[in-house]
Amino acid sequence: MANLKPLPMAREFDLAHDSLRHLNLFLHKRAALEGVAQIHVRNPDGAHSIAVGLDAALDVQIHGHVGYYAAGMNKHASVTVHGNAGPGAAENMMSGRVHVKGFASTAAGASAHGGLLIIDGDASLRCGISLKGADIVVGGSVGSFSAFMAQAGRIVICGDAEDALGDSLYEAVIYVRGRVRSLGADARFEPMSDTDRASVKSLLAQAGRTGDPADFKRVASAKSLYHWHADADQEY
Amino acid sequence: MTAPLLEESAGFDRSTIDYIQRAAASGLYEIRGLGAKRRVPNFDDLLFLAASLSRYPLEGYRERCVTKTLLGTRFATRPIELAIPITVAGMSFGALSARVKDALGRAATEVGTSTTTGDGGMTAEERASSKTLVYQCLPSRYGFDPDDVRRADAIEIVIGQGAKPGGGGMLLGQKVNPRVARMRTLPEGVDQRSASRHPDWTGPDDLVIKIKELREITDWEKPIYVKVGATRVFNDVKLAVHAGADVIVVDGMQGGTAATQTVFIEHVGIPTLAALRQAVDALDDLNMRGTVQLVISGGIRSGADVAKALAMGADAVAIGQGVLIALGCNSESYVADGEHVSALEDYARLGTAPGFCHHCHTGKCPVGVTTQDPALELRLDPAVGAKRLKNYLRTVNMELTTIARACGKQDVHHLEKEDLVALTVEAAAMAGIPLAGTSWIPGAAVREK
Numbered sequence: 001m002a003n004l005k006p007l008p009m010a011r012e013f014d015l016a017h018d019s020l021r022h023l024n025l026f027l028h029k030r031a032a033l034e035g036v037a038q039i040h041v042r043n044p045d046g047a048h049s050i051a052v053g054l055d056a057a058l059d060v061q062i063h064g065h066v067g068y069y070a071a072g073m074n075k076h077a078s079v080t081v082h083g084n085a086g087p088g089a090a091e092n093m094m095s096g097r098v099h100v101k102g103f104a105s106t107a108a109g110a111s112a113h114g115g116l117l118i119i120d121g122d123a124s125l126r127c128g129i130s131l132k133g134a135d136i137v138v139g140g141s142v143g144s145f146s147a148f149m150a151q152a153g154r155i156v157i158c159g160d161a162e163d164a165l166g167d168s169l170y171e172a173v174i175y176v177r178g179r180v181r182s183l184g185a186d187a188r189f190e191p192m193s194d195t196d197r198a199s200v201k202s203l204l205a206q207a208g209r210t211g212d213p214a215d216f217k218r219v220a221s222a223k224s225l226y227h228w229h230a231d232a233d234q235e236y
Numbered sequence: 237m238t239a240p241l242l243e244e245s246a247g248f249d250r251s252t253i254d255y256i257q258r259a260a261a262s263g264l265y266e267i268r269g270l271g272a273k274r275r276v277p278n279f280d281d282l283l284f285l286a287a288s289l290s291r292y293p294l295e296g297y298r299e300r301c302v303t304k305t306l307l308g309t310r311f312a313t314r315p316i317e318l319a320i321p322i323t324v325a326g327m328s329f330g331a332l333s334a335r336v337k338d339a340l341g342r343a344a345t346e347v348g349t350s351t352t353t354g355d356g357g358m359t360a361e362e363r364a365s366s367k368t369l370v371y372q373c374l375p376s377r378y379g380f381d382p383d384d385v386r387r388a389d390a391i392e393i394v395i396g397q398g399a400k401p402g403g404g405g406m407l408l409g410q411k412v413n414p415r416v417a418r419m420r421t422l423p424e425g426v427d428q429r430s431a432s433r434h435p436d437w438t439g440p441d442d443l444v445i446k447i448k449e450l451r452e453i454t455d456w457e458k459p460i461y462v463k464v465g466a467t468r469v470f471n472d473v474k475l476a477v478h479a480g481a482d483v484i485v486v487d488g489m490q491g492g493t494a495a496t497q498t499v500f501i502e503h504v505g506i507p508t509l510a511a512l513r514q515a516v517d518a519l520d521d522l523n524m525r526g527t528v529q530l531v532i533s534g535g536i537r538s539g540a541d542v543a544k545a546l547a548m549g550a551d552a553v554a555i556g557q558g559v560l561i562a563l564g565c566n567s568e569s570y571v572a573d574g575e576h577v578s579a580l581e582d583y584a585r586l587g588t589a590p591g592f593c594h595h596c597h598t599g600k601c602p603v604g605v606t607t608q609d610p611a612l613e614l615r616l617d618p619a620v621g622a623k624r625l626k627n628y629l630r631t632v633n634m635e636l637t638t639i640a641r642a643c644g645k646q647d648v649h650h651l652e653k654e655d656l657v658a659l660t661v662e663a664a665a666m667a668g669i670p671l672a673g674t675s676w677i678p679g680a681a682v683r684e685k
Binding site: 020021024025028029048049052053055067068069072073075087088091092094107110111113126129130132133148149151152170171225226227228 | 264376377380381382383385386408409420421422423426427429431435436437442445446448449452453454455456
């Protein structure tokens with residue numbers, strides 16, 4: 001018996017009774033101190049800002065739909081949403097992992113600097129907008145203006161992409177398997193390299209998905225907007 | 237024989253001709269730094285009445301006049317307490333060097349006020365030197381880091397900037413050096429154009445939720461400011477109040493910039509004077525004066541400006557360009573090893589001269605203030621800059637208290653509109669203050685708020 005590793009302590013919050021403030025304060029200041037590694041959140045009922053600003057290697061399981069900014073600015077933690085997510089899921093994430101089992105609304109992963117965001121279903125408009133280094137895997141399709149002004153990081157889209165994919169991209173790279181309705185300003189299709197195929201394979205595996213990297217197309221910046229010049233098309 | 241009389245066109249004067257010919261030659265609009273150069277109604281168009289028989293003054297050099305300023309008392313459990321109502325406006329690392337940010341922090345700390353980060357994130361230098369540091373959350377989110385949110389003393393959500401309301405940030409490639417690029421996650425040397433809208437919210441209803449997210453992340457400890465560029469100020473301030481701001485910063489059109497299109501600087505936004513009145517009207521309309529604090533910025537230069545801003549209803553001011561000028565911006569020389577060294581040739585190479593320079597965007601600041609060039613930035617010794625800025629802020633504060641005492645106020649926050657008159661009809665209408673010698677406030681009865 002003495003050789004058995006103790007199970008990580010778990011704690012449950014029921015947002016039908018417990019306040020959001022109570023939950024987030026516990027996640028910020030008590031969980032690590034008390035050695036609680038797994039937290040279950042029941043009845044989220046679309047509440048905003050659940051599990052935002054985490055800064056410890058916690059495992060947060062949210063059982064239901066969440067509102068805006070679930071797991072926003074996450075560092076180190078693994079947050080799973082067993083439902084759909086409202087706008088700005090995992091916005092400005094720095095590290096860790098956020099997994100939305102359902103669909104995600106607008107601006108999923110906005111300006112995320114690191115970590116992995118997985119969306120099993122579709123993601124709405126502006127998925128990965130202003131992305132700064134995180135990886136995003138979308139099992140379904142993404143809405144218009146996804147990866148708008150994305151600076152760094154990778155986005156894997158297993159379904160289709162709506163209009164203006166990758167508009168004004170910097171160094172971020174998009175891999176898309178399905179149809180792209182239109183590319184945004186300065187975005188272009190590029191050949192897949194061995195490195196790209198390895199990236200797609202690895203990201204799909206991390207997201208628990210299967211698929212052949214050869215089915216994906218690469219979208220990246222043509223870099224024609226990196227510097228001012230007089231002859232640029234002003235309608236971009 | 238007398239020289240022929242040359243008549244310059246009012247519509248196509250030399251400046252306009254130069255603009256058209258430059259546009260024709262380059263196909264590019266002008267980008268420059270600092271603020272609007274055109275004259276607009278401003279605080280110079282107001283005067284104090286001060287005390288006489290009908291009011292009783294305080295003894296100028298003896299009686300106490302409180303300058304302590306509290307910001308963020310509405311919801312935050314740790315509001316900001318400043319020794320003076322004069323703060324350092326948000327200016328980015330990137331626009332300014334790390335040495336300048338260090339100097340700002342040192343001076344602000346010594347006089348008991350706050351500094352503010354800018355687009356591009358928080359530098360270790362400014363955090364270390366600033367006792368009270370406001371951390372901006374901008375549309376670009378360059379370098380935005382929750383660790384810095386936790387390290388900050390307040391958070392300022394930037395909706396817009398007075399020099400370019402509705403416009404995004406801009407930093408030309410010559411200033412995007414390796415450190416700036418790394419902090420902003422950009423390729424080195426790229427002409428950076430940052431977003432004009434926040435990536436994860438799109439309107440006032442969303443802003444309510446965004447502010448609550450920041451409150452949750454900071455455990456409701458830190459004040460949340462909302463900064464708007466001055467356009468539809470009455471409505472914007474009301475929306476910011478409804479969104480849950482602790483502090484609202486209104487930046488008038490005279491506010492500075494590190495790099496913005498001239499057409500923006502000179503033609504977009506409204507003067508600080510008009511913006512301040514609208515902001516105060518909005519707070520009054522909601523009965524929120526004193527609950528939500530108001531910081532005004534955009535062309536504030538002197539203690540007189542600060543006193544007039546406070547009398548009109550601001551709780552504090554933020555100064556950007558004045559701060560840079562105190563550090564040496566537009567000086568003929570810089571200080572090296574205790575000696576003044578002429579920078580005139582460097583100004584000339586930029587095609588300008590001290591007193592006229594607005595070439596912050598080039599990164600070739602002759603006095604080392606708005607540069608990332610390793611050699612040029614050494615021209616600003618943080619210790620020298622901090623001393624100059626400290627002197628400036630103290631002077632402005634002394635001027636403020638001098639006026640307040642003359643108006644019979646034991647606290648600079650007791651200055652009131654009744655202490656002011658306007659010199660011009662335009663200023664009277666914009667500020668809602670009677671024209672001097674009359675009780676006439678143009679448009680008072682039908683003013684569009």
